Each structure stands twice: as structure tokens, then as C-alpha cells.
Amino acid sequence: MSRKFLSGNEAFAEGIRLARPEVISAYPITPQTIVVERLSEMVEDGSLKAEYVHVESEHSALSCAIGASAAGARAFTATSSQGLLYMAECLYYAAGGRFPIVMMNADRSTALPWNIYGDQRDSLSQLDSGWIQAYAENAQEALDLALMSYKIAENKAVSTPFMANLDGFVLTHTYETVEIPDREQADRFLPPYETDNRIDFDNPKNMAFSAGPDTNYIFKYREHEGVLAAKAVIAETEKEFAEIFGRQYTGLTESYLTEDADYILITLGSIAGLCRETADKLRSRGVKAGVLRIRYMRPFPNEEIARELKNAKGYGVLEKDISFGNEGAVYTNVNSALKKAGLTINGGNFIGGLGGRNISAADIEDIFNHIADGKDGVHFLGIGGSDNG
Amino acid sequence: MANKTAESISREEFFYGHKACAGCGGSLAVRAALKVLGRNAVSVLPAGCMSAVGFNFPQLCFSNNSIISTFAGTASMLTGVEAGLRAKGYKDFTAVGFAGDGGTADIGIQALSGAIDRNDNIIYICYDNEAYMNTGIQKSGLTPFGAKTTTTPAGRNIHGNIRPKKNMFEIAAAHDIPYAATASVGYLPDFIAKVKKASQIQGTKYIHVIAPCPTGWGVAPDETVDIAREVVDSGLWYLAEYENGRFTLNHKPKEFTSVEAYLKKQGRFKHLDDEDIRVITESRDKKWDYINSSFEYSGK
Numbered sequence: 001m002s003r004k005f006l007s008g009n010e011a012f013a014e015g016i017r018l019a020r021p022e023v024i025s026a027y028p029i030t031p032q033t034i035v036v037e038r039l040s041e042m043v044e045d046g047s048l049k050a051e052y053v054h055v056e057s058e059h060s061a062l063s064c065a066i067g068a069s070a071a072g073a074r075a076f077t078a079t080s081s082q083g084l085l086y087m088a089e090c091l092y093y094a095a096g097g098r099f100p101i102v103m104m105n106a107d108r109s110t111a112l113p114w115n116i117y118g119d120q121r122d123s124l125s126q127l128d129s130g131w132i133q134a135y136a137e138n139a140q141e142a143l144d145l146a147l148m149s150y151k152i153a154e155n156k157a158v159s160t161p162f163m164a165n166l167d168g169f170v171l172t173h174t175y176e177t178v179e180i181p182d183r184e185q186a187d188r189f190l191p192p193y194e195t196d197n198r199i200d201f202d203n204p205k206n207m208a209f210s211a212g213p214d215t216n217y218i219f220k221y222r223e224h225e226g227v228l229a230a231k232a233v234i235a236e237t238e239k240e241f242a243e244i245f246g247r248q249y250t251g252l253t254e255s256y257l258t259e260d261a262d263y264i265l266i267t268l269g270s271i272a273g274l275c276r277e278t279a280d281k282l283r284s285r286g287v288k289a290g291v292l293r294i295r296y297m298r299p300f301p302n303e304e305i306a307r308e309l310k311n312a313k314g315y316g317v318l319e320k321d322i323s324f325g326n327e328g329a330v331y332t333n334v335n336s337a338l339k340k341a342g343l344t345i346n347g348g349n350f351i352g353g354l355g356g357r358n359i360s361a362a363d364i365e366d367i368f369n370h371i372a373d374g375k376d377g378v379h380f381l382g383i384g385g386s387d388n389g
Numbered sequence: 390m391a392n393k394t395a396e397s398i399s400r401e402e403f404f405y406g407h408k409a410c411a412g413c414g415g416s417l418a419v420r421a422a423l424k425v426l427g428r429n430a431v432s433v434l435p436a437g438c439m440s441a442v443g444f445n446f447p448q449l450c451f452s453n454n455s456i457i458s459t460f461a462g463t464a465s466m467l468t469g470v471e472a473g474l475r476a477k478g479y480k481d482f483t484a485v486g487f488a489g490d491g492g493t494a495d496i497g498i499q500a501l502s503g504a505i506d507r508n509d510n511i512i513y514i515c516y517d518n519e520a521y522m523n524t525g526i527q528k529s530g531l532t533p534f535g536a537k538t539t540t541t542p543a544g545r546n547i548h549g550n551i552r553p554k555k556n557m558f559e560i561a562a563a564h565d566i567p568y569a570a571t572a573s574v575g576y577l578p579d580f581i582a583k584v585k586k587a588s589q590i591q592g593t594k595y596i597h598v599i600a601p602c603p604t605g606w607g608v609a610p611d612e613t614v615d616i617a618r619e620v621v622d623s624g625l626w627y628l629a630e631y632e633n634g635r636f637t638l639n640h641k642p643k644e645f646t647s648v649e650a651y652l653k654k655q656g657r658f659k660h661l662d663d664e665d666i667r668v669i670t671e672s673r674d675k676k677w678d679y680i681n682s683s684f685e686y687s688g689k
Contacts, residue, residue: 022476023469051472055465056503063462063500067433067469070456073476075469089459199431199454199474201482206449207456215446 001245002180008171011139011178012078012104012164013038015146017048018186019102021076022193023068025053025061030116031168032080032106039076050076058083062090062103069099070207072198074150077101080168081108081122088126094161095130096223097208098197100153101161102146107135107269107320108168109355117356118168119320120269124297124329130223132162132230133297135268137254139176142166144247147181151190151237157229159197167270167320169356174270181245189244231299252301254293257283258308261290263371266305266334267318268294271352271359275318278364289368300333306341314346314371318364320353327378346374352381398581399424407443407450412610414574414600414617415439415516419487421577422514425584428453429482431474433467435497436460437489438523438602439516461496463488464504467511475510483588485512490531491521493597494555498530501595505564508592512584515557515595518602526605530555533625534672535665536657538605543660553672558597562631567592569631573599575617579628579639599626607656616655623651624673629684636684648673 006014013035016024024043026036042048051068055061058079065075079087084105094101105123109115123133132153136142145164153162166172181189199205211219235251242248256276258264265275272293279289292308294301309315317331326332331349338345350367352359363381370379379385403423409416415438423430432455434440440457443450458466463486471484488497493515501513520538521527527540534553537543541550561569568590572580580598587594601617603610620626621640625648628640648670652658661669 023472025469051476053468053472054507055468056499056506059459059461060465060468060500060503063459063465064469064472066462067456067458067466067471068473068476069469070466071431071470071473071477073473075473090462093459199456199470201429201454201479204428204452204454206444206451207454209444209446209449209457210441211446 001182003177004180005175006139006178007034007173007175008136008139008142008166009034009106009173010038011143012146012166013042014178014180015143016076017042018147018181018183019150019190020048020074021050022073023051023053023065023075025055025064025075025077027055027058027061027079027083029058029080029083031108031172032078032104034172035078035104058087059090062087062094062101065101066090066094066097066099069101070097070199072193072195074193075101076103078104080106081110084122084126085110088129091126091129091131093208096219098159098223098226099161100150100159102149102153103161103163104146105163105165106168106172107165115355116168118170119354119356120165121321121354123163123165124321127298127329130160130227131298132160132227133165134162134295135165135297136171137270137272137293138171139174139178142171143178143180144241144249147186147190148237148241150193152230152233154193154195155233158226158233160226160230165269171270185244189241227299234296250295251304252294252296252299253304253308254295255308256291256293258290258292260288262288262313263368264290264292264309264312264315265318265364265367265371266292266294266315266330268297268330271318274359274361275364278361278368282365282368287368287372294330297330297333300337302337302340305334305337306343309338309343309345312345314374316348316350316367316371318350318352318367322351322354346376348376349378350381351378357382399427403428403430403453404443404451406448409438409442410604410610412603412613414602414613415489415518416442417574417613418514418516418580418598418600421581422485422487422584423453425581426483426485426588431455431470431482431484433458433463433470433484433486435463435488435492437492439487441523460492462500463492463497464500464511464513467513468504468507468509471509471511483512484510485514487514487516489522490515490517490519491529494530494557502564505561505566505593505595508567510591510593512587512594512596515597516600517597518600518605520605522602522605531557534669535661537660538657548660548662548665549657558629558631561595562636565634566595566631569595571597571627571629573617573621573626573628574601575599575614575619575621576628576640583630605657607659608654619646619651622646623648624677625651627680638680638684638686639688641686641688
């Protein structure tokens with residue numbers, strides 16, 4: 001184990017080096033670019049033995065990764081924002097073909113208006129693409145996710161591509177001290193990729209075929225089962241990770257002071273730290289505040305959310321997303337989890353951070369006040385409520 | 390140059406039992422190319438006729454490893470397959486793409502250009518039937534001037550497609566690709582020889598083969614090969630190669646057959662008037678002036 005002072009992007013690249021991808025398809029886009037730059041240096045200096053392909057677009061980046069995965073190789077690519085949207089067709093393709101590619105996405109605003117800063121409208125728009133979606137909070141978690149992602153994605157019951165999301169700039173470009181696992185330990189944790197879902201010269205295959213109305217839904221059902229199977233696999237993987245590296249993650253969600261909390265703020269990504277700090281402050285004033293950080297949007301933590309919110313008086317969902325004409329996607333998902341669990345709790349949706357707009361401690365305190373007032377509906381931080389009748 | 394002939398080509402079938410239309414030129418090109426490349430060919434086919442007719446679960450028609458790519462992603466998936474297999478330690482294989490004219494010259498041209506630019510070790514074969522046939526005969530960038538398609542109707546005001554074909558062969562060559570060639574399923578031994586040659590060259594290879602679609606062209610299913618010969622014999626297509634920075638013409642008709650006769654036997658050109666035919670003939674002659682002045686001739 002060594003310690004280095006790294007940005008989120010660099011930490012993720014370190015995790016990928018340890019994961020030994022065999023094919024990397026690379027195309028630059030801010031704020032992801034540093035990942036592919038670092039990986040190119042690792043390939044150049046020989047510390048990462050991979051085919052590094054300079055593709056000419058994001059569509060080709062993922063298409064190339066699919067081809068490599070179909071050849072049985074461990075494949076990696078990275079993107080952000082417009083790039084993620086440009087390759088969207090290939091997201092569904094990779095998932096439907098059950099190719100366990102790992103892709104880092106630097107969460108960034110989507111045009112128009114043009115904006116390079118962080119929000120989560122890019123990845124949240126792709127929740128239905130069939131990928132596992134994880135959201136890191138800090139650089140250490142980003143590195144650890146990079147290593148765990150392949151083990152989860154490549155598990156035979158899962159066989160699903162994995163999107164690791166890092167908040168643009170706030171996480172991708174912020175430096176922290178990060179523990180880098182030893183290569184031997186990483187190799188022990190993550191063995192080489194083995195699969196039957198690949199080109200085979202002894203038993204040639206027709207892959208990525210058509211399936212008509214009689215059989216198509218069976219493939220889709222299996223795809224759904226694969227993503228659901230990731231729930232147990234994530235838990236097993238984190239347990240094994242903790243045994244080897246000493247850091248224990250908490251599955252699909254991470255709870256902070258939720259056990260006895262009256263008011264729980266649900267969020268995801270790097271803003272969670274400020275939310276916890278604000279909860280501490282409110283606790284010191286006698287307000288029972290808690291924070292639930294969603295680590296995985298797919299598979300979605302329905303049970304975890306219901307369990308944590310069971311005794312709460314109110315909740316809020318703070319997210320950097322809006323599904324225009326409705327509400328944030330995370331809020332929709334959270335409400336569905338509560339409905340399925342038969343819970344009726346007042347909860348509001350707080351839309352913030354769009355286009356990288358700062359979310360302050362005061363904003364978060366305001367959110368808790370709204371929650372305590374029992375307000376629901378959709379609120380844009382700094383603008384106000386919207387009629388979501 | 391022909392070291393594979395009708396006599397020496399494999400009797401093994403790799404693309405068999407598919408549901409292509411009778412007389413399909415594209416399926417003939419795929420079938421012949423795979424016979425040359427053999428069982429270690431890995432074929433990548435985008436959405437299009439050949440994937441639509443060959444990959445319907447559970448009726449899967451390729452006996453070599455084959456995979457459908459996204460429509461735009463023939464070349465980029467070939468790149469990934471080639472890199473992935475190489476990374477896994479395989480040496481004895483050929484990554485070959487079979488994409489139609491729309492998949493190549495329109496939606497797939499970016500990925501193709503990228504692959505040639507990287508000089509990825511792949512063979513890309515464009516089977517050109519001169520329109521989006523799978524979706525029902527719509528104009529592509531390779532639909533010839535005057536052709537009637539379902540999006541370029543032949544009416545009183547407009548006589549079908551108003552633009553000439555892009556020259557994908559010369560576009561590929563302009564990348565200084567290691568090997569590019571044109572072919573026609575009407576001259577099958579020439580096509581077969583070019584596929585063989587491509588398989589022995591390192592880097593990116595591009596072969597553009599004219600593959601008539603009787604359904605879309607408005608000819609009888611048993612006329613595919615004849616019409617694919619006639620397009621060459623009338624000078625509206627040519628058999629050539631690009632290698633080591635030089636263009637070579639492989640076949641020089643002593644005298645061109647009638648352009649009008651070629652056009653008028655096809656439903657898609659029936660509406661053309663004398664002026665249209667004059668324009669097509671003039672553009673052919675201009676092209677041949679260029680070929681004769683810039684290409685070496687490999688024949689005697």
C-alpha cells in the first residue's frame with residue numbers, strides 16, 4: 001500500500017491500472033480527460049499492459065469496448081456529458097449483449113446552454129440503459145470503485161456493464177490523499193476476466209443477434225435479473241474488499257445518523273459530505289437530522305431506503321437533476337421505494353447544483369428546514385418551488 | 390494476381406441458410422469473401438440487410454464467429470474485436486466487416502475513417518447495392534445520379550436522385566490506406582483475389598464491391614451477376630486497386646457497352662430521359678479521362 005495526493009480522475013486511473021484492462025478506448029472530454037491521459041502514460045511506461053485505442057468519437061469508444069469485450073478482453077473507457085449522450089445507443093447495446101465493460105463518467109451538465117461543470121443530468125438520463133450505476137463521493141471511493149467495478153460487472157450472475165460516476169470538477173479535479181493498494185493484493189482480489197460470452201474459434205458464435213417478439217422479452221428479463229443480481233454481488237465484493245484492503249463500504253447506500261433521525265436528506269455523490277456536516281450542526285441544536293447517501297442508482301436500493309426512512313417524519317431528496325415537466329429522477333425513484341414499502345412520509349425534492357452552481361451549507365440547512373416544515377413538491381435551490389400538480 | 394479461383398475456392402459454407410432475397414448480390418459477396426478468409430474470420434456486420442437476414446435467433450446463419458455492430462459502428466467494433474483478440478494472444482484470425490453503402494458512406498464513415506487513420510489490422514468490405522435496401526430502398530450517399538428510390542421519387546419535376554455517388558474507394562485511398570480496391574460480384578474471381586490479397590496485408594484494407602439488389606434495382610433475381618458485369622462493362626464502375634500510394638486499373642473494357650442499355654433494363658432508371666442519360670454518359674467519360682491519366686493499368 002502506498003499513499004498519494006491525487007485528484008478523483010487520477011485516483012480512478014490508479015484503480016484502473018490495478019484492474020488490468022486489456023483494451024482501453026479513449027476519447028477526450030472535459031472533465032474526464034485526465035483519466036485517459038494518465039492511462040496513456042501508464043501504457044507508455046509499461047506499468048499497464050493494454051491496447052490503447054485512440055478512437056475518433058465516444059460512439060466509437062464504447063463500440064470498440066463492446067468489440068473487445070466480445071473478444072473476451074477486459075475493456076475500459078471513460079466519458080462525460082455530451083459524450084455519454086453521443087454514445088447512448090451503445091450503452092443499451094453493451095448492456096443487452098451482457099458485456100461487463102467498465103466506464104467512468106465524469107458527471108457534467110448537458111447542453112444547452114453549454115456548460116462544462118458538474119451536475120448529474122447526463123448519467124441520470126441513462127438509468128434505463130441497463131448499466132449498473134455507482135456514484136462516488138471522494139477520490140478514495142473512486143479508486144476503490146474502479147477496482148471493485150470489474151469484479152461486480154464480470155460476476156457470471158451479473159454480466160452487466162458498470163458506470164462509475166464522479167462529480168465533474170468537484171470530485172474529478174479535487175485532490176485528496178488516497179491509499180493505493182498493492183498490485184499483488186489487487187491481483188488477489190480481482191482475477192483475470194473469464195467468460196463464455198465471447199468469440200470462440202473452437203465453437204464459433206453468432207453474437208449480438210436479433211430476437212423477435214417471441215423471445216425478445218426473455219433476453220430483457222434476464223438482463224433485468226442480471227442488474228438485480230448485482231445487489232448481492234456488490235455486498236459480497238465489498239466484504240472481500242474489506243478483508244483484503246481494510247476499507248468497508250456499505251452497499252447500495254450509506255447512512256449517517258439515520259437510526260433515530262426525524263428528518264433525512266437523501267442525496268448522491270460528492271455533496272454528501274456537506275450534508276453530513278450540516279446534519280451534525282443541526283444535531284448540536286437538537287434537530288434530529290440524518291443523511292442517506294445513495295451509492296448505487298442501479299440496482300436501486302428500494303429496501304435500504306424503506307428501511308432507513310421507516311421512522312422518519314420527513315425526508316428530502318437533493319439532486320443535480322431535473323426531468324423537465326416532472327421532478328428529479330432520484331426523487332421519483334425514492335418515492336417509488338416508499339410507496340412499495342407502504343410508507344407515507346412527507347418529502348420534498350430539492351434541485352441544486354445544475355451547471356455546477358455551488359450548493360452551500362446554508363442551502364442544505366434550508367433544505368432541512370423545509371423538510372421539518374413538512375413541505376413536499378419540487379424546489380429549485382435559489383429560485384423556489386415549482387407547481388408539480 | 391488471382392491465386393484463388395472457382396476451382397480452388399473452399400467448398401465450405403460460412404454464410405448459409407439465411408433469408409436474403411433471391412438473387413441478393415450482398416449475400417453473394419459475403420459468402421465468397423468468407424470462403425476466402427475461412428473459419429478464423431471474425432465478421433462484424435452492422436444493422437442492415439446481411440445482419441437482418443442472417444442473425445435471427447435462434448436461426449443464426451454464420452458458421453464462423455460473427456457479431457452485429459451498431460449501424461454506425463462497423464469499423465469501431467472491428468477495431469475492438471481485433472484489439473481484444475490480439476490482447477488475448479490470438480494471432481491467426483481476420484477481423485472482417487461487411488457493411489452496406491449507407492452503413493459505410495453515410496452513418497459509418499466517421500468510424501471507418503478513424504480505423505483507417507489508426508491503421509487497424511482489419512478488412513472492411515462495403516457491399517454496395519446503392520441504397521438503403523433493408524429499410525425499403527431509400528437514397529444513400531452511394532445512390533447513383535438519376536436512380537429512383539422511395540425517398541428520391543421520379544416525378545415530372547425531379548428525375549430521381551439529383552446527386553452522383555460519393556467515391557468511397559478514393560476517400561479510403563486519400564487516408565493513404567495500405568490497400569483499397571473496387572470490385573463487382575459480376576467479376577467474382579477478381580473480388581475473390583482482392584479479398585485474398587487483403588488478407589495478406591498488414592493494416593487497414595478497404596474493398597468496395599458492387600452488389601446489385603434485384604429488389605431495389607428492378608431487375609430479375611437471375612440477372613444479378615449480369616447486371617453487376619454490365620455496370621463495369623459500360624464504364625459506370627471500374628475495377629481498381631490502391632496500394633503503396635498508387636492507383637492501378639485492373640480491367641479496361643476495349644469499348645464500353647451502352648450506358649442507356651444498362652440503365653433502361655433496371656426499374657430504378659426507367660424514367661430517365663435522353664438528357665439524363667447524356668449527363669450520366671458525360672460524367673462517365675470524365676471519370677475515365679481521370680482514370681486513364683492517373684491510374685496505371687495492370688493488364689496488357
